[in-house]
Amino acid sequence: MTDQTRPTGGEDYFKGATMLRGRNVPQTTTDQRLLDRSDSAEWVHTDPWRVLRIQSEFVEGFGALAELGPAISVFGSARTKPGSAHYELATEVGRLLVEAGYAVITGGGPGTMEAANKGASEAGGVSVGLGIELPFETGLNPYVNLGINFRYFFARKTMFVKYAEGFVVLPGGFGTLDELFEAVTLVQTRKVTQFPLVLLGSDFWAPMLDWVRGTLLAEGMIGERDLDMLQVLDDPAEAVRAVVGDQPVQGTGREPD
Numbered sequence: 001m002t003d004q005t006r007p008t009g010g011e012d013y014f015k016g017a018t019m020l021r022g023r024n025v026p027q028t029t030t031d032q033r034l035l036d037r038s039d040s041a042e043w044v045h046t047d048p049w050r051v052l053r054i055q056s057e058f059v060e061g062f063g064a065l066a067e068l069g070p071a072i073s074v075f076g077s078a079r080t081k082p083g084s085a086h087y088e089l090a091t092e093v094g095r096l097l098v099e100a101g102y103a104v105i106t107g108g109g110p111g112t113m114e115a116a117n118k119g120a121s122e123a124g125g126v127s128v129g130l131g132i133e134l135p136f137e138t139g140l141n142p143y144v145n146l147g148i149n150f151r152y153f154f155a156r157k158t159m160f161v162k163y164a165e166g167f168v169v170l171p172g173g174f175g176t177l178d179e180l181f182e183a184v185t186l187v188q189t190r191k192v193t194q195f196p197l198v199l200l201g202s203d204f205w206a207p208m209l210d211w212v213r214g215t216l217l218a219e220g221m222i223g224e225r226d227l228d229m230l231q232v233l234d235d236p237a238e239a240v241r242a243v244v245g246d247q248p249v250q251g252t253g254r255e256p257d
């Protein structure tokens with residue numbers, strides 16, 4: 001028997017559910033340590049603390065979006081300029097989605113995200129922006145009327161899929177491709193089912209699809225049926241019909257009066 005396990009004759013010490021005796025009894029209580037300001041604050045940069053922060057992003061995101069109703073996520077370049085053809089296209093998509101009874105979810109940033117939010121908010125709909133902390137100042141675009149800011153990309157990406165019934169993807173760069181191919185992988189592996197993915201802008205997407213067919217399929221990296229996951233369209237009204245189906249839902253995409 002060691003000092004640590006030998007009965008001491010003293011009171012049992014309870015640290016929460018844990019009972020401690022002998023040398024295991026701490027010098028200070030948990031409350032004392034909690035209230036002590038002389039401690040180093042280094043722990044805020046440790047992984048256990050980050051886990052709680054990550055958890056809080058999911059809690060905040062689920063809490064803010066649980067009652068959103070039917071929604072579609074719209075993706076595309078952060079660099080699209082107002083007045084450009086892609087900007088106008090995204091604005092039209094945002095408007096048509098709201099008219100079909102859907103809320104619009106974007107990354108809340110500039111460019112195509114802003115355009116889709118503009119179309120949605122000007123049509124009186126719910127215009128969601130899931131912003132992301134970046135090393136440079138961005139903030140949420142002015143057309144977002146339900147905004148959430150995330151620290152972690154992966155928590156934010158869960159919201160795009162969990163609260164949408166499909167994606168409309170306009171031309172974009174790495175960020176857009178990342179969002180598109182995450183969804184493609186989730187559909188391919190049947191983590192999500194019944195999830196329409198529409199690529200808007202055939203001139204832009206055709207070379208990528210040629211490569212997908214000519215290289216990925218030809219080399220056996222994907223199956224023939226995987227190609228069916230992606231629908232390429234040019235008309236925004238057709239794109240909206242393709243993601244929402246022919247039946248508009250009843251008004252749930254609109255902001256409450």
Ligand SMILES: C/C(=C\CNc1ncnc2c1ncn2[C@@H]1O[C@H](COP(=O)(O)O)[C@@H](O)[C@H]1O)CO
Pocket residue numbers: 074075076077078079106107108109110113131132134138171172173174175176177179
């Ligand atoms: C690059 C600039 C601003 C970046 N701000 C962003 N804010 C929110 N979301 C963003 C931002 N940049 C990328 N994203 C996400 O990726 C997609 C667009 O990326 P791409 O590389 O431009 O295609 C988009 O859907 C967002 O979710 C200022 O010019």
